[in-house]
Amino acid sequence: MNVTDLVAQADIVHSWKSGRITMREGLLVSIRRRRLKIPASIARVWIQERFKPGNRDQCTIDYRSSGIGGFIVLEFIQSGPSTQLATFRGACQMLDEIARIRQSVAIFAHVSTDAITDRLLLRWGWERHAGKLSGRHWIKRFYSGYPPVNLSRYNATSMHS
Numbered sequence: 001m002n003v004t005d006l007v008a009q010a011d012i013v014h015s016w017k018s019g020r021i022t023m024r025e026g027l028l029v030s031i032r033r034r035r036l037k038i039p040a041s042i043a044r045v046w047i048q049e050r051f052k053p054g055n056r057d058q059c060t061i062d063y064r065s066s067g068i069g070g071f072i073v074l075e076f077i078q079s080g081p082s083t084q085l086a087t088f089r090g091a092c093q094m095l096d097e098i099a100r101i102r103q104s105v106a107i108f109a110h111v112s113t114d115a116i117t118d119r120l121l122l123r124w125g126w127e128r129h130a131g132k133l134s135g136r137h138w139i140k141r142f143y144s145g146y147p148p149v150n151l152s153r154y155n156a157t158s159m160h161s
Contacts, residue, residue, distance in 0.1 A: 002030040006094065006151055010101045018064035018075075021094045025057045026086040027156040028094060034062060055082045059091040065102065072099055074109040077116075090154045092124065093147075100146040111136040 003009040006028075013019065013031060022029040062076040074095065079088060099107055111121065112135060118128075121138055125147060129139035 002032055004028060004030055005155060006031070006097055006101070013098055014101050017067075018062070019098070021061040021063070021091050021098075023059045023087045023091040023094070023154070026084065026090055026154070028090065028154045029058075029156070031094065031098070034064070055080060057082050057084050057087050059083050059088045061091045061095055063095060063098070063107075065104070066108070070102065070104045072102065072104045072107045074107055089124075093149045094154065096140075096147055097149045097151060099140075099142060100149075105142055107140045109138045109140075111138055 001012065003013055006013065016033045018034040020032050020034050022031075057080075059077065059079040061074060064073050064075055065071070066073050072095070077088075077091070095107065098104075108129065109126070118136070124140075126138040126140045128137070130137040
């Protein structure tokens with residue numbers, strides 16, 4: 001099933017353990033349940049970097065629940081050289097909204113590309129995490145509440161009505 005409206009279909013997304021968010025040209029294309037999980041790895045990131053997807057304004061985020069205390073793990077982000085910041089930002093805000101729907105306390109991410117800067121992560125509410133581990137580990141906590149997300153801004157169906 002494809003979710004295209006997080007307001008109307010929140011209960012569906014709430015029940016999923018993992019999913020894939022797809023944004024194109026700043027609009028939500030779909031959120032789908034992921035049954036077959038391809039684990040994120042440095043090798044997968046390396047392959048994506050060498051063989052980038054087509055030249056289009058698209059961003060895909062794979063996520064899963066950690067099974068521990070209501071956390072979400074941002075597993076993988078895929079975008080191409082033509083992906084606009086608005087499309088990437090929209091995908092990240094969809095993940096924030098999914099965290100709210102699931103009442104998650106935080107999102108974890110291991111950021112392995114320099115294209116996502118520390119400054120950008122800090123601006124969007126992320127903090128450094130797990131400093132003793134190698135790599136760039138980040139966490140976005142929701143202990144004080146969830147950031148507001150204007151979902152209608154990303155809804156393709158409301159743009160055509």
